[in-house]
Amino acid sequence: MSEDQAKDPFSAGAVARQLDYCTYCPKMCRHACPVSTSSGRETFIPQVKMDRANQLRLGRAPWTAEASDPLWACTGCRHCTMYCDHGNEPGLVLLSARAAAVQHGVPHPALTGYSERFRAREQRLSAQVHTMFAGQLATEGELGFWPGCDAIDKGAADIAAALALLERVGLEGVKIVDAPQACAGYPLLAAGHKDLFRWHAGRVAASLRGFKKVAMGCSACLYAMRSQYAAEGVNLRAEIVSLADVLAPAAQNLACPLTRKSVYYHDPCYHARYNAVVESPRRALSQLAELREFSWAKSDTECCGGGGLLPKTMPMIADQMAKRRLAEVREAGGGMVVTSCATCTFMLQRNAPPSVEVANLATAMAKLSETPFTAPTSIPDADEA
Ligand code: SF4
Numbered sequence: 001m002s003e004d005q006a007k008d009p010f011s012a013g014a015v016a017r018q019l020d021y022c023t024y025c026p027k028m029c030r031h032a033c034p035v036s037t038s039s040g041r042e043t044f045i046p047q048v049k050m051d052r053a054n055q056l057r058l059g060r061a062p063w064t065a066e067a068s069d070p071l072w073a074c075t076g077c078r079h080c081t082m083y084c085d086h087g088n089e090p091g092l093v094l095l096s097a098r099a100a101a102v103q104h105g106v107p108h109p110a111l112t113g114y115s116e117r118f119r120a121r122e123q124r125l126s127a128q129v130h131t132m133f134a135g136q137l138a139t140e141g142e143l144g145f146w147p148g149c150d151a152i153d154k155g156a157a158d159i160a161a162a163l164a165l166l167e168r169v170g171l172e173g174v175k176i177v178d179a180p181q182a183c184a185g186y187p188l189l190a191a192g193h194k195d196l197f198r199w200h201a202g203r204v205a206a207s208l209r210g211f212k213k214v215a216m217g218c219s220a221c222l223y224a225m226r227s228q229y230a231a232e233g234v235n236l237r238a239e240i241v242s243l244a245d246v247l248a249p250a251a252q253n254l255a256c257p258l259t260r261k262s263v264y265y266h267d268p269c270y271h272a273r274y275n276a277v278v279e280s281p282r283r284a285l286s287q288l289a290e291l292r293e294f295s296w297a298k299s300d301t302e303c304c305g306g307g308g309l310l311p312k313t314m315p316m317i318a319d320q321m322a323k324r325r326l327a328e329v330r331e332a333g334g335g336m337v338v339t340s341c342a343t344c345t346f347m348l349q350r351n352a353p354p355s356v357e358v359a360n361l362a363t364a365m366a367k368l369s370e371t372p373f374t375a376p377t378s379i380p381d382a383d384e385a
């Protein structure tokens with residue numbers, strides 16, 4: 001990886017260099033892309049997506065929805081980077097290309113009006129978390145909990161489980177961050193709305209001002225806060241960690257079940273390849289269960305299809321990726337799959353075969369340690385963004 005690429009993979013020089021390298025590459029990473037493998041489409045291999053972005057950049061292809069379609073066939077999972085001798089970052093460069101597509105007036109058709117939809121969802125989810133978890137929110141503290149928008153929307157029981165676990169291990173002072181935002185903004189980057197992302201990041205930073213440390217339930221927003229906020233000039237006072245990082249040292253205080261169940265752990269790609277959250281969820285789970293590994297695990301994990309707004313732009317391919325991920329467990333006779341990101345939980349749950357139970361890390365730990373929790377009454381889903 002070159003020096004400017006390491007500093008800022010979005011800088012004009014870094015983007016141009018990576019696009020040129022990929023354009024003339026003999027497709028060394030093609031096997032690593034779950035989007036092209038799951039869809040069977042050659043136009044979705046990393047080299048072709050990057051070549052298309054280069055042709056658009058150089059004015060050799062028109063800025064139309066059809067020509068820019070491959071830019072959206074990426075979850076940002078970073079698996080291609082693992083097999084690239086240049087350390088190229090298609091997952092990040094394609095975000096820049098999406099921003100250029102939006103500037104040229106060709107957002108993905110499924111993301112039309114996305115900024116307004118994002119705002120409406122934020123308002124709805126912020127109100128929802130206040131209703132569901134009244135009395136369990138705070139604007140300041142040593143440690144705050146940011147569940148993430150998908151958890152508030154579709155995984156309220158997982159939030160309740162996390163709060164119950166934290167209380168059980170003696171961290172009863174931990175509250176949900178009381179904020180007018182529910183999401184830390186990664187979807188705005190993925191939708192190509194970089195200016196709105198910067199503005200939103202500033203507002204989130206203001207909401208976190210009263211906390212020393214914040215535990216995140218979403219792997220992509222953890223990455224966005226740690227890396228992309230600073231790249232956009234937004235500084236956070238709070239240290240940002242994953243919920244798994246908080247639960248791992250505390251797990252030894254939980255009662256160990258007499259019969260230990262076997263559970264698989266699915267590494268969210270943003271945790272495994274951007275955030276270095278690999279060992280902590282394993283440590284937490286190992287206290288309570290026998291840990292089983294997928295064939296593709298840790299820094300070689302396979303994406304569940306939830307990143308990059310793929311469930312919005314190419315939902316059938318996203319679902320196919322989740323099914324593909326769980327096929328190994330189904331073929332081994334089924335079992336429980338645990339993951340540590342709200343978006344991965346949702347994607348894997350909605351695509352799980354009957355023999356596979358998917359659980360968020362907090363819920364799995366609560367169940368395995370017989371920690372009681374009550375899921376709040378769910379509020380009907382309204383899927384604006
Ligand atoms: S990311 Fe690396 S290996 Fe993949 S196409 Fe680009 S240059 Fe080739």
Ligand code: SF4
Nearest residue numbers: 033074077078080091
């Ligand atoms: S970041 Fe992941 S989804 Fe995107 S091109 Fe690379 S391997 Fe494919």
